[in-house]
Amino acid sequence: MSIAEIIALLAFTAATVFGCAGIAGLFLKKDAYSRVQFGALTSTTSVLSLFIGLIFLSPSVGFIARIAVIIAFFLISSPTASYIVTRLLWQSDSSG
Amino acid sequence: MTQTLLIWAQYLLLFFAVASAVKILIGPTGADRLIALMILSSVTLGFLVLTAVEKERLIYLDVALVYDIFGFLGLLAIARFLPRSLMRSQEKDTGKPVRRKNEHS
Numbered sequence: 001m002s003i004a005e006i007i008a009l010l011a012f013t014a015a016t017v018f019g020c021a022g023i024a025g026l027f028l029k030k031d032a033y034s035r036v037q038f039g040a041l042t043s044t045t046s047v048l049s050l051f052i053g054l055i056f057l058s059p060s061v062g063f064i065a066r067i068a069v070i071i072a073f074f075l076i077s078s079p080t081a082s083y084i085v086t087r088l089l090w091q092s093d094s095s096g
Numbered sequence: 097m098t099q100t101l102l103i104w105a106q107y108l109l110l111f112f113a114v115a116s117a118v119k120i121l122i123g124p125t126g127a128d129r130l131i132a133l134m135i136l137s138s139v140t141l142g143f144l145v146l147t148a149v150e151k152e153r154l155i156y157l158d159v160a161l162v163y164d165i166f167g168f169l170g171l172l173a174i175a176r177f178l179p180r181s182l183m184r185s186q187e188k189d190t191g192k193p194v195r196r197k198n199e200h201s
Contacts, residue, residue, distance in 0.1 A: 005097050012105055019108065023115045026135075032127060039131035042112060043138035050105060050142050054149050057098055066157040067145060070164060074141070077168040081134050084175045089127045 004056040011053030019046035032089055040082035048074065102150045109146065112139045126178050133174070137167040 018041055025038025051071050058064050112135065119132035141164050148156030 043135045047138045047142045059152050081171050085130050
């Protein structure tokens with residue numbers, strides 16, 4: 001087992017923990033804002049951990065560069081989407 | 097070992113996709129469905145990148161980037177038109193008009 005595979009294994013484990021916690025919170029939490037929080041945990045942190053693991057398993061530099069571009073855009077778009085959903089929830093006053 | 101890791105990640109993403117699809121179906125509010133849709137969009141993006149690395153095909157990464165951009169734009173469009181339907185359902189439940197919190201009287 002190489003160093004890259006060990007780092008990928010750690011990143012995938014983090015993705016599993018974050019993702020399962022987020023899905024569990026999405027179904028179990030009563031408050032709507034908490035559900036948004038846990039949904040953002042799955043959609044942002046879990047997928048980002050997966051991308052970091054995939055960088056270490058990439059076969060060439062071209063893959064790493066493209067995945068880095070995807071991560072850069074994902075780091076902007078995903079938290080913004082979570083913010084939009086939260087603002088929508090606040091404005092429509094449907095948190096109960 | 098690399099193949100084992102990639103297959104593990106595929107099953108993980110499949111589980112997240114199924115769970116968020118169930119949440120889209122059961123709701124109960126529009127905001128819940130929007131959150132689940134956001135998760136499903138991110139999981140699909142992750143699956144595309146995973147497939148690109150597994151099959152060693154660069155084209156999947158370009159598809160993933162375009163999918164991410166259009167997924168974000170789609171979410172913006174849904175969020176633009178969802179508040180009306182949310183308020184309408186609230187008005188139906190409570191019987192009185194719902195006003196936005198930042199609106200002045």
